[in-house]
Amino acid sequence: MPKFSSLPDTRLQVAARAGHCCEYCKSMDTFSPNYFTVDHIIPEPLGGSDILDNLAYACFLCNRLKSNKSSVIDVASGTWIPIFNPRLLDWNEHFAWSEDLTLIIGISAIGRVTVDELQLNRPKLVAYRKAVTPFGVHPPK
Numbered sequence: 001m002p003k004f005s006s007l008p009d010t011r012l013q014v015a016a017r018a019g020h021c022c023e024y025c026k027s028m029d030t031f032s033p034n035y036f037t038v039d040h041i042i043p044e045p046l047g048g049s050d051i052l053d054n055l056a057y058a059c060f061l062c063n064r065l066k067s068n069k070s071s072v073i074d075v076a077s078g079t080w081i082p083i084f085n086p087r088l089l090d091w092n093e094h095f096a097w098s099e100d101l102t103l104i105i106g107i108s109a110i111g112r113v114t115v116d117e118l119q120l121n122r123p124k125l126v127a128y129r130k131a132v133t134p135f136g137v138h139p140p141k
């Protein structure tokens, strides 16, 4: 039996629901050089299941950096803060774009720890955003 994320229907549903954008860094699969994956928001080792409500479309590096975590210690407060959950939370309530649209700014504790943990301003992401912004495909609608 193939793993769920290799099943074309599940992968297509997750990608379509996300508008073919990484649900963390917002890069588009069409233009990104990254391979895209299906992420378990609550990782399987922590009890997360394969249901659609626990799946997110993520570029390879966001998925890799998130790994098997659902929360991380916030260095500012010393408390455990959940990583952004795209099924439960509105991206725009936790993140904002810099004026030049190249950087993601965490505007809540969840946003800040997610920007740090998933390195949402990786140099290649910033270069990608600079390259695609003039063509109207960034930031995604």
Ligand SMILES: [Zn+2]
Residues within 6 Å of the ligand: 022, 023, 024, 025, 026, 027, 058, 059, 060, 061, 062, 063
């Ligand atoms: Zn990403």
